[in-house]
Amino acid sequence: MATDFEPVIIGFTCNWCSYRAADVAGTTRLKYAPNVRLIRLMCSGRIDPTFVLKALADGADGVLITGCHPGDCHYLEQNYKAMRRYRLLQRTLAQFGVEPDRVHLTWASAAEGAQLAETIDRFVERVRALGPLRWPARPRPAAAVAPAEAAEAAEAAEAAAVEEAAS
Amino acid sequence: MKPKFAMYWAASCGGCEIAVLNIDAKVLDLDANFDVAFWPAAMDVKYKDVEAMADDSILVTLFNGGIRTAENEHMAKLLRRKSKILVAFGSCANEGCIPGLANLSSREVIFDTAYTGPSTENPGGIRPLVAVPVAEGELRLPAFEPVLRTLDQVVEVDYHMPGCPPESHQIAGVVDLLVQVVQGKAELPPKGTVIGAGQSTVCDECPRQRDVKRITRIQRIQEMPPLDPAVCLLEQGLLCSGPATRSGCNARCPQAGAPCIGCYGAAPEALDQGARMMTAIASVIEGRDAAAIDEVLDGIPDPAGMFYRFSLAHSLLRASRSAFEKP
Numbered sequence: 001m002a003t004d005f006e007p008v009i010i011g012f013t014c015n016w017c018s019y020r021a022a023d024v025a026g027t028t029r030l031k032y033a034p035n036v037r038l039i040r041l042m043c044s045g046r047i048d049p050t051f052v053l054k055a056l057a058d059g060a061d062g063v064l065i066t067g068c069h070p071g072d073c074h075y076l077e078q079n080y081k082a083m084r085r086y087r088l089l090q091r092t093l094a095q096f097g098v099e100p101d102r103v104h105l106t107w108a109s110a111a112e113g114a115q116l117a118e119t120i121d122r123f124v125e126r127v128r129a130l131g132p133l134r135w136p137a138r139p140r141p142a143a144a145v146a147p148a149e150a151a152e153a154a155e156a157a158e159a160a161a162v163e164e165a166a167s
Numbered sequence: 168m169k170p171k172f173a174m175y176w177a178a179s180c181g182g183c184e185i186a187v188l189n190i191d192a193k194v195l196d197l198d199a200n201f202d203v204a205f206w207p208a209a210m211d212v213k214y215k216d217v218e219a220m221a222d223d224s225i226l227v228t229l230f231n232g233g234i235r236t237a238e239n240e241h242m243a244k245l246l247r248r249k250s251k252i253l254v255a256f257g258s259c260a261n262e263g264c265i266p267g268l269a270n271l272s273s274r275e276v277i278f279d280t281a282y283t284g285p286s287t288e289n290p291g292g293i294r295p296l297v298a299v300p301v302a303e304g305e306l307r308l309p310a311f312e313p314v315l316r317t318l319d320q321v322v323e324v325d326y327h328m329p330g331c332p333p334e335s336h337q338i339a340g341v342v343d344l345l346v347q348v349v350q351g352k353a354e355l356p357p358k359g360t361v362i363g364a365g366q367s368t369v370c371d372e373c374p375r376q377r378d379v380k381r382i383t384r385i386q387r388i389q390e391m392p393p394l395d396p397a398v399c400l401l402e403q404g405l406l407c408s409g410p411a412t413r414s415g416c417n418a419r420c421p422q423a424g425a426p427c428i429g430c431y432g433a434a435p436e437a438l439d440q441g442a443r444m445m446t447a448i449a450s451v452i453e454g455r456d457a458a459a460i461d462e463v464l465d466g467i468p469d470p471a472g473m474f475y476r477f478s479l480a481h482s483l484l485r486a487s488r489s490a491f492e493k494p
Contacts, residue, residue: 050442053483070455077455084449087460088470092445095271095471097488135484136491 007127010055011036011064011120014044016074017109018066024113032117033124036064043067045078049089052103057135062102062127064120069107079107101126102133170226170349172201175246176208177232177239178266178315183257184208186332187229190339200346201226217245225249227345229256233266233480234316238309247322252355254362258331260318262432263480267315268472270479270486274313314486326356328363331430331477334416337363361435365414368434369427373409373418375399381453385466388425400426401451406473411443429477439483441474
């Protein structure tokens with residue numbers, strides 16, 4: 001097991017609770033894993049499964065979704081929507097072979113800096129234990145590939161095909 | 168001399184060819200204005216004849232089917248070279264469609280299902296090989312690639328025409344446009360345009376009434392009491408892909424009382440049809456705790472197959488991990 005693997009984790013936070021929790025963790029100078037790149041949204045209800053899938057497809061090893069505690073949503077009940085999306089997404093991800101531990105949903109109020117830091121620490125360790133996701137390089141649209149790169153890729157693909165035919 | 172027209176099928180079912188013939192007398196306009204240079208479903212032209220054609224000598228090629236084998240890929244590249252305008256025609260070429268669902272499984276599992284399944288009699292356990300030595304020499308078959316790719320993942324595509332298959336009136340409209348372009352009466356739309364489809368969602372074209380009703384149970388159509396003809400199918404507890412699917416079909420299925428299954432692919436601006444569908448479902452179901460939510464979600468036994476029925480190969484993840492990994 002590679003010990004130098006540092007998971008890349010994208011974390012979605014809600015403007016009203018969990019982002020402030022992260023802020024509290026920072027201003028109280030709590031030490032916690034630096035692996036999570038936080039993205040602030042207005043609400044966990046804004047999180048479309050598209051964001052999570054794009055993060056995983058483009059190189060993230062895990063995704064953390066955070067929001068206000070149930071009953072505390074600034075927009076009344078959007079965090080329930082986030083919970084439903086999360087549970088549905090987890091079922092779908094399992095069919096794609098993505099381990100459920102790579103995507104985690106947690107609640108944090110604006111005062112829970114310490115709890116959020118602890119959750120992040122635990123989550124980072126869980127993803128670290130799973131190892132890199134390295135979602136297989138998505139075959140990119142031909143138009144989006146630079147010509148030199150495309151030629152290189154074509155050559156590599158051809159070589160692989162020949163090798164495969166030979167084996 | 169009339170400009171040349173071609174139509175080709177890669178990994179597809181042949182429904183797109185039928186759909187083109189379904190435009191009735193309009194197909195005569197196609198014939199009056201174009202020479203059919205290559206169309207395996209309709210006439211006998213060999214691959215070597217296409218290879219002998221000058222580059223860019225075909226004005227327009229309608230390419231249907233996904234890229235699953237080395238032969239599909241070869242033809243995609245060949246027709247790209249020979250065609251001025253390459254149209255990804257139908258769901259398979261654009262988003263993978265039903266053949267793309269095989270991207271959830273590895274090649275090994277696909278071969279197991281196809282060659283050793285309960286409905287297959289194959290006592291010798293024969294599997295397709297790329298090369299087989301026989302007395303007369305070596306027989307070669309195109310390789311079956313690890314995942315199915317869409318046409319635009321293999322070559323540059325000029326226009327996209329979605330649908331499984333594209334609706335007749337949409338094909339007729341595109342034929343009209345092509346004829347007008349040939350006659351100098353119209354200009355081609357900008358490259359990359361989605362043609363023969365709408366700019367909105369199926370829900371937008373659907374006359375059924377939407378309320379704010381919450382779904383407490385998702386059912387299959389055969390398990391349900393007679394449906395209300397005027398109310399949104401999703402709100403009646405039937406999984407309908409209308410909210411995530413591009414318009415262009417006049418909401419034919421929901422109007423007939425059957426849910427939209429998503430054949431026109433991701434709605435405009437939606438990166439991922441399945442994700443959009445998950446968002447929509449999560450917004451309308453009941454449940455404020457894990458157990459209650461799971462109870463409703465248990466009504467969706469195959470979410471990936473349901474939400475990505477037509478667009479798996481063009482989704483953000485594109486295939487399952489086991490499919491990417493070479494067996």
